[in-house]
Amino acid sequence: MAQQHRKLLIIGSGPAGYTAAIYAARAMVEPLLVQGMQPGGQLTITTEVENWPSLIEIQGPELMVKMEEHARAMGAEIKFDTVNKLDLGVRPFRATCDSGDVITADAVILATGAQAKxxxxxxxxxxxxxxxxxxxxxxxxxxxxxxxxxxxxxxxxxxxxxxxxxxxxxxxxxxxxxxxxxxxxxxxxxxxxxxxxxxxxxxxxxxxxxxxxxxxxxxxxxxxxxxxxxxxxxxxxxxAIGHSPASELVKDQLELHDGGYVKVEPGSTRTSIPGVFAAGDLTDHIYRQAVTSAGMGCMAALDAERYLAEHHEAGMPAPDMAQIEPATA
Missing domain, CATH: 3.50.50.60 (FAD/NAD(P)-binding domain)
Incomplete structure (x- = not known):
């Protein structure tokens, strides 16, 4: 079991998660993205995609491979694992993965998506x-x-x-x-x-x-x-019998609405806990499009970067370094 600390942890690897990773990496936040059980999200079970700007047609899985490659190229670290426990009641936040690895983070972006019923x-x-x-x-x-x-x-x-x-x-x-x-x-x-x-x-x-x-x-x-x-x-x-947002990790910790979607402040990706942000289908019960998820991923990264900048200046609580191994690329 390995332990490490990051400024920003991104959970989920659909368009929202990968876009957040791209923007956060370009902002030098050095994000760690944990992909989850279905790397690439719902687009990996889609065939032709004809509504992604600049691409007249592309296969869903190919689009997600390109997003992952883009995030890696920008410097994001991507981990093939699943977060099965997330404690938002401690600072720094603490995520436990299926592998047994533990990640602490000063900020978290939730991009776990939703699944059609x-x-x-x-x-x-x-x-x-x-x-x-x-x-x-x-x-x-x-x-x-x-x-x-x-x-x-x-x-x-x-x-x-x-x-x-x-x-x-x-x-x-x-x-x-x-x-x-x-x-x-x-x-x-x-x-x-x-x-x-x-x-x-x-x-x-x-x-x-x-x-x-x-x-x-x-x-x-x-x-x-x-x-x-x-x-x-x-x-x-x-x-068309409904969707189930993947909010199990936070259902008893964050404010939810409309059957389990994570509630964010209007015009932002901020949740009911400062330092925790949510993007994509996890929060969106109306549009549910790849391009809107990507847009929210961008918003979440910018919101997280601003939060981290403000709170590091004010003195963010430091993790117990005796319990945490250095991050490895």
């Missing part, structure tokens, strides 16, 4: 990125003139269905109940749209598709009242 079907997992998506804004463009389905009944599902009518020839909304949970104004827009059809009291039991090339061709539905099964042809399946 899935149906839990093996066939759904098989076609993720190949016809199954959890982001209409990200992937709707690929379904121009095609039929798609949206699964869910809340605001997100209705908004995704309405957005997809800009591209798809037909959108079918599938819901387990016979009425929606979405706001009334959204329901009215949905019902008035001639491209949208609703299938009530039904659940998806299997995603159907082909292997060569890998792609979705339809779904198998079960009516929850009658038990009858049917097949619906579709080229795309959009699962």
């Amino acid at each position: 899935w149906l839990g079907l093996p066939s759904e997992e098989k076609f993720q990125g190949f016809g199954v998506s959890a982001c209409a804004t990200c992937d709707g463009f690929f379904y121009r003139g095609k039929q798609v389905v949206v699964i869910g009944g809340g605001n997100t599902a209705v908004e995704e269905a309405l957005f997809l009518t800009n591209f798809a020839s037909k959108v079918t909304l599938i819901h387990r109940r016979n009425e929606l949970r979405a706001e009334k104004i959204l329901q009215q827009r949905l019902m008035k749209n001639p491209k949208i059809e609703c299938v009530w009291d039904s659940e998806v039991v299997e995603v159907l598709g082909e292997d060569t090339p890998l792609g979705v061709t339809g779904i198998k539905l079960r009516n929850l009242k009658t038990g009858a099964e049917s097949v619906l042809d579709t080229s795309g399946v959009f699962v």
